[in-house]
C-alpha cells in the first residue's frame with residue numbers, strides 16, 4: 214500500500230477506529246515525502262455516522278434496539294408482565310358474561326335465584342381476585358423493567374457522552390445534553406410503563422368484541438359499526454388536549470429559562486440588585502402560561518362534554534336496538550346485557566389504549582434521540598501503526614522531543630478563522646518551554662492540540678512526539694501522559710481527597726498528602742475543620758481561587774505526567790497565592806524527566822524557561838531564551854517585558 218493511502222471504511226480493518234469528517238481537506242491532501250513516515254506502515258480510516266434516511270425507519274430501528282435492550286436486561290420480568298397484561302385485559306370484559314347469566318337467573322324465580330346466585334357471586338369474586346393479582350404483576354413488572362431500562366440507558370448515554378471529542382461539546386449545549394439524560398429517559402421509562410397498560414387495553418378491546426359477537430352478533434355488529442363515532446370524538450378530545458399541553462409546556466419553558474438562568478447566575482443578579490427585575494421578568498413570562506391554561510381547560514370541558522354526548526347517544530341507540538331484538542325473540546335480556554357491557558368495556562379499553570398510545574410513541578421517539586447519543590462514535594484523527602510499533606509507542610513516550618511542523622489550524626466550529634498559521638516549534642524532552650503573546654494569539658490552542666482536544670487536519674502540518682505522529686497514539690494514550698493545570702482550576706463536588714485522587718485513582722492517602730505538600734496545599738488543608746475530607750462544594754465553590762489552584766496542581770503532581778501543560782496557572786491569583794503556587798509549579802517542573810509547556814501572563818514566571826516562544830495572531834514571531842530575546846533591540850518579547858515592568862511599577 215502506498216504511503217498516505219486512505220482506505221474506505223469497508224476495506225479498512227482498523228485496530229483503532231478513526232473518526233473524521235474532513236472529506237474536503239483529505240481530497241486536497243498531498244502526502245509529503247518524509248522519512249518518519251516510512252517507519253511505519255499505517256492506514257488512515259475515516260468514519261462517519263450514516264445519516265438516517267427516514268424518520269420512521271429510524272424510529273422503528275430505535276424501538277427494536279430498545280426492546281432488545283429491555284429483553285436482554287430483564288427477559289423473564291417482561292415476558293411475565295406481558296402475559297399478565299393480556300390476561301388482565303381479557304378478564305375485564307369476561308365479567309359481562311357472568312353479569313348476563315346472573316340477570317337471566319333473576320327472571321327464573323326465587324328458588325333458582327337462591328340456589329344458584331352464590332355461584333355467580335363467587336365467580337365475580339374470583340374475577341376480582343384474578344384482576345387484583347394480574348394488575349399487580351403487570352404494574353410491578355413493567356415498572357421494574359422501566360426502572361432498569363432507565364438505569365441502563367442513562368449509564369450507556371452518559372458513558373458515550375463523556376467519550377465524545379471536545380469539539381462535539383463546542384456545538385452541543387451541555388444543559389441540553391443533561392436534559393436528554395433526564396427528560397428523554399423519563400419519557401422512555403413512562404412509555405414502557407404505559408406499554409403494559411396499552412397491551413392490557415388492547416386485549417380488553419379484542420376480548421370484549423369477541424364476547425359481544427359470540428353472544429349477540431346483531432347487536433354487537435351495530436355497536437361495532439358505531440365505534441368509529443366514539444373513537445372519533447375521543448380522538449378529537451385527545452388532539453385538542455395534547456395540543457394545549459404542548460402549548461402550555463412551551464410557554465412554561467420560556468418562563469422557566471428565567472428561573473434557571475437567574476439561579477445559576479445568582480451572584481451576578483445580586484451584585485446588580487436585579488432580584489426584583491428578575492421576579493417581574495418571570496411574572497411577565499408566566500402571563501402566557503396562564504392564558505394557555507385558561508384556553509386549555511375551556512377546551513377540555515367542551516370536548517369532554519361532546520365526547521360524553523356521543524357515548525350516551527350510542528348507548529341510547531344500543532338499548533333501543535337491543536330492546537327491539539329482545540321483542541323479536543332474537544336475543545334474551547341477559548345476553549343483551551352481556552353484549553352491551555362486553556362491547557362497551559372493549560371500547561373503554563380502546564379509548565384508554567388511545568390515551569396511553571401517545572406516551573408510548575413519545576417514549577419510542579425519545580429513544581431515537583437517545584440512541585443517537587449512545588451509538589455516536591467520537592470523531593478523531595488516527596493513524597494506525599503496525600501492532601508492534603503501536604506497542605512500542607505506548608511504552609516509550611516523549612524521550613526526545615515534541616515537534617510542531619508547519620501546523621495550520623482552525624477550530625471545527627469556525628473553519629474560516631485560521632488560528633495557527635504555519636506554526637513550527639521544537640520542544641525538547643525534559644525542558645520547559647514557555648508560550649507568550651497577546652490574548653487570542655493561539656497559546657491555549659497549542660496546549661489543546663497537544664492534549665488532543667482538537668486534531669490538525671491531514672495535510673495541514675504535523676505534530677510529532679519522538680518523530681512519531683501524535684495521531685499514531687490514541688487520545689487516551691496521550692492524555693495518560695499529560696498533566697494539565699488550567700487557568701480556571703476545575704474541581705468536582707466531593708472531598709479534597711477525592712479531587713486530588715482524580716490524578717491517580719489508585720493513590721494511597723500518603724501519596725495524596727505528599728502531592729498536597731509539594732503543591733503547598735497541605736497546610737491550608739490541615740487548617741480546615743475536616744482536613745482532607747472537607748467538601749469543596751459545587752465546582753469547588755467553598756475554596757478560594759489560590760486554594761483550588763493548589764489542589765489542581767496536587768492532582769497533576771499525583772499523576773506524575775511526562776508532559777506538563779500549564780495554561781496560565783497563576784494568572785488569577787494575588788501575589789501571596791501566586792508565589793505559593795509558583796513555588797509548587799517550579800518544583801513540578803524541576804523533574805528532568807518532565808517536559809513542560811507553560812503559558813504565562815506574567816513574564817517573570819517564564820524567564821527561566823529553556824525556550825520562550827512568542828506568538829502573534831497564530832504566528833511564531835520570536836523564539837529563544839530570556840537573555841537572547843532581551844538582547845534583541847525592538848524585540849517583541851523585550852517590549853512585552855518592559856511594558857509589564859512599567860505597569861507593575863505604576
Ligand SMILES: Nc1ncnc2c1ncn2[C@@H]1O[C@H](COP(=O)(O)OP(=O)(O)OP(=O)(O)O)[C@@H](O)[C@H]1O
Nearest residue numbers: 383624626627632651652653654655656657658659
Ligand atoms: N473552542 C473554540 N472554538 C472556536 N474558536 C476558538 C475556540 N477556542 C478558542 N478559539 C479562538 O481561537 C483564538 C485563539 O484562542 P486561544 O485561547 O488559543 O488564545 P490565547 O493566546 O490562549 O488567549 P488568552 O491569552 O486570552 O488565553 C481566539 O480567537 C479564540 O476566539
